[in-house]
Amino acid sequence: MTTTNLDALDKAILAALLADGRQSQVDLAERVPLSPTAIARRIRALEERGVISGYQARINRTSLGLTMMAVVQISLKSQSEDLLAAFEKAAAAAPSITSCHMMSGEDDYIITVLAHDLEDFERIHKEQLSRLPGVARLRSSFVLREVVSRPLPLASLAR
Structure with a gap:
């Protein structure tokens, strides 16, 4: 999977999640010009494609x-x-x-x-x-x- 398979909105979602993986879909929708429902659909698709492989806390x-x-x-x-x-x-x-x-x-x-x-x-x-x-x-x-x-x-x- 290369980033060429990702459109600008997918990349914006990934960048926002890298900055703060605990953001709600409502918060993401404020940063990425999509509705929370569309954000959820795209995140699920990114997970299913293996682009997002999991979530974890960064512990000091x-x-x-x-x-x-x-x-x-x-x-x-x-x-x-x-x-x-x-x-x-x-x-x-x-x-x-x-x-x-x-x-x-x-x-x-x-x-x-x-x-x-x-x-x-x-x-x-x-x-x-x-x-x-x-x-x-x-x-x-x-x-x-x-x-x-x-x-x-x-x-x-x-x-």
Whole structure:
């Protein structure tokens, strides 16, 4: 699905929802020149087409004491399909992993982990990361400061 399948009204609805996903259809209708009923119909169509894949609250992780974010580069012992599938299944089940991306290049995966502190990260490293199937090497870097975090750049809707 590309943005060429979206008209200007769909893009306006998506931009408004990215800015505030809790807006009512009445509020959206004030920003997008459509009736609340037409807004609801378009949102439902965007959901059915898979353009909108879900909704979630953005929670301030530090308010929950998760003050440490680590980016972990992982190399596996091999790239067999069975090992990749086992790794991905285990990574998806690991409660401290917030994202996991298969990569090209030197590392096979890059994951993001949230922890309360260095001691908590050490526990996660021992109990979760080092037990992932097929891990040959783990390299961790700690995020000093988050500069940008957005679900989708608004510019992607302009294309």
